[in-house]
Every structure is written in C-alpha cells, then in structure tokens.
Amino acid sequence: MPKLSSYINKKDLGLILSILLIVIFVWYFVTHIDDFGILLNINFVFVILLICAYIGGIVINGIFMKWSIALFGKNIKFIESIRVSLISTVGNFFAPAGSGLAFRAVYLKKRHSLAYSDYTSIVFCNYVFAFLVNAILGLVALYALRSHYSNSYIILGIFFVILLVASVTALFLRVNKKNITYKNKLITKAMDALVKISNGWRLILMNKKLMLGLFGLVIANTVLLILSTYFIMSSIGIQLSVAGLVLFSALGSLSIFINITPGNLGIKEALYIIFSTVIGLTAAQILSAALIDRTVLFLVISVLWLTYGRNLPPPRRLDSMVNSEL
Numbered sequence: 039m040p041k042l043s044s045y046i047n048k049k050d051l052g053l054i055l056s057i058l059l060i061v062i063f064v065w066y067f068v069t070h071i072d073d074f075g076i077l078l079n080i081n082f083v084f085v086i087l088l089i090c091a092y093i094g095g096i097v098i099n100g101i102f103m104k105w106s107i108a109l110f111g112k113n114i115k116f117i118e119s120i121r122v123s124l125i126s127t128v129g130n131f132f133a134p135a136g137s138g139l140a141f142r143a144v145y146l147k148k149r150h151s152l153a154y155s156d157y158t159s160i161v162f163c164n165y166v167f168a169f170l171v172n173a174i175l176g177l178v179a180l181y182a183l184r185s186h187y188s189n190s191y192i193i194l195g196i197f198f199v200i201l202l203v204a205s206v207t208a209l210f211l212r213v214n215k216k217n218i219t220y221k222n223k224l225i226t227k228a229m230d231a232l233v234k235i236s237n238g239w240r241l242i243l244m245n246k247k248l249m250l251g252l253f254g255l256v257i258a259n260t261v262l263l264i265l266s267t268y269f270i271m272s273s274i275g276i277q278l279s280v281a282g283l284v285l286f287s288a289l290g291s292l293s294i295f296i297n298i299t300p301g302n303l304g305i306k307e308a309l310y311i312i313f314s315t316v317i318g319l320t321a322a323q324i325l326s327a328a329l330i331d332r333t334v335l336f337l338v339i340s341v342l343w344l345t346y347g348r349n350l351p352p353p354r355r356l357d358s359m360v361n362s363e364l
Contacts, residue, residue, distance in 0.1 A: 076274040077326055084273035085334060091266040092338045098259045099123040103142075105251060106160040109241060112150045121346055122146065127339050159238025166208045167256040168291065173202035175260065176288040182281035186316045194285075194313060201292075209243075211236070263287045270327050282318045289313065 100123035104114055114122070125145055130138030139161060146152040176198040180191065243249055264287045271278050278286065293306040310317065310324045319327075 076276070076323070077329065079275060080330070081273050081275070084269045085330070088266055088269040088273065088330075088334050089338055091262050091269060092335055093342070095259055095262050095266075096120065096123045096127055096339075096342065098255050098262065099126070102164065102252060102255045102259075103160070105248060105255075106163065106242070107146065107150070107152055107156070109245060109248060110152060110156045110238070112146070112152050114150065117346070124339065124342055124346060128343055131335065131339060155235050156238050158235045159242065162208075162235060162239055163242050163252060164256070166205050167253050168260075169201050169205035169208075171256055171260050172288040172291050173198045173205055175284050177202065179281040179285040179288065180316075182279075183285065183316060183318075186318070188315055190313050191316050194316060198288075211239070260287070260291070263291055266331075270330050273330055274323075274326055276319070276323055276327065278318060285313075286310065286317050286319075289317075 097120060100116075100119035100121075103122050104116065104119035107114065122142055122145065126138040126142040128138070129141035143154060143157045146157060147154060176194070180195055180198065183191070242252070264283055267278075267283050267287045267290070271283070289309050290306055293309050307324060307328050310319070310328075311321050314321060314324060
C-alpha cells in the first residue's frame, strides 16, 4: 500500500474546515430557525428503522471485507469482520480525512499480516463496483427527473457519464510487470506497487463466484442507503420522489470519496445544496436531514464501539499506529 504521507497534511486542514463549516451551520440555523420547525415533530418509528439500516450497512461492509481477504489466505470470523468494518466507520466519522481506510489497513496488517497492496486491491474493487452502481442509478434518476433540467442537471449528467466510463474502464484495467529499470527509486516502487495491486484485482475478477458475491453486497449496501434516505426524510415529514431518493443517496455515497473533513462534514451537505433544485429539496430540509443522519449514526457507532469494540485498539492508538507506518 502506498505511503500515507498525505494523512498528516490533511489533518489540520480537515479540522479547520470542519470548525468553519460548523460555525456557518450554526449561523444559518439561528438566522433561519423558523425553517427548521420540522425537527420538532420527529417520527421515531423511522428513526428506529434508520438505526437498523445503519447497522445493516456496517454488517454488509464487514462481510465484504471477510470474503475479500479470504481470497488472499486471511480468514477472520464473522464478529471480527464487523469489528473491522466498525474501525473504518469510526475512523471516517471521528478522525481526520481518510482515516477510516488507514485504520483498517493498519489493523489488518498488524493483526492478520494482510499486505497493503492486497488491501488496496480490495478497496479498489469496492470503489469500482460502488462507482459503477451509483453511476447507473444516478443516470436513471436524472432521466426520471428530466423536468428539472438546468445547468446543475447538465453538470450531474456529465459527472455520472464520466464516472460510468471510468468504472467500466477500471474493470478491464491491468498493469503488467515490465523489465524496465527506472532511474528514480520512487517511480520503481510506485510501479511495483501498481503491479501488486493489479495482480490482486485480477485475482478477484478471476474468481467469478466471489466477484458476483462482492458485487451483490455493493448492490445490497446501495439499497440500504436508499432506504436510509427514505427513513431520514420520512422521520421529519419530507416527501421525496423515488428518483429524488435515488439521486440523493448516490450523491451521498459518492461524496465520501471527497475526503477532506472528519465524517465528510459539510462536504456532503454542500453537494446536496448545490444540486438541491434537481433533487427537489430546500437548504433547510437538507440540513435538517443531515442533523438526523449524523446524530443517529453517531449513536449507532458509539453503542457498537462500546459493545463490540472492547477488544479493539482505541481510535487514538489506531491513529498513532497509522502515523508509525508513514
């Protein structure tokens, strides 16, 4: 796995940006407090369903990792796979940008000797499948929302088309070993790492049963994300079309790849607000939904960490473990 040198560089930037976004949100909330009245009538039935959906997502991600690393000769029990997923979720929510992936990589390396290149192959597989599914769903949703045609609509259309082409291309991407000597040692190491990652990706694709299983897990996770969006909106009485729900979920899922702030704080909401006219929501509705989303997720991962994370290194120790690998 490539060195995580960017981890430290983003740490302070992410923290500063998070504080700034929180200040902006508080200011907006205070100056538009009447628009947030929907938060006074929360339907807790949908909140409970949302909790179940979030737990289901963590379980699915754990199974994805369990099946994937088994291909590289590393076997973990089901409960530990949930803990591994929990590590990533906690890291993404609380720690600086990109920490979830780094925490999980270091944990699997230390505990199960999973090579970073193999881990990166697994992450690459997850990303390609997620990009492919969300690109298709995004384009389908945009077609259904074609009456909302605007400049934002065109931008989203171009984005999803590019994402679809890139993900399909990645399915056939291969980097083969060439007998070329590079003068620069960094280039040599980078090429060796790419070859190892490509070999791992090829290994996954060659196992058709596993590949279909992993793809099925990505689809199941996507369905859960759409249901989660429905539960969030329904909990505060917001009615959104099916296409709107799908587009909202696709944007939320893809926003996690813009890793700048802990928990992607503000980035996801900013994307929603920029494309609010296409989705069919107001800024106040988007921010109200964000409060429900983040509050419930915080409670879920906190309880799960206290329940199932007792044998795991605390986040601060995981952070120091990552730094030691830099």
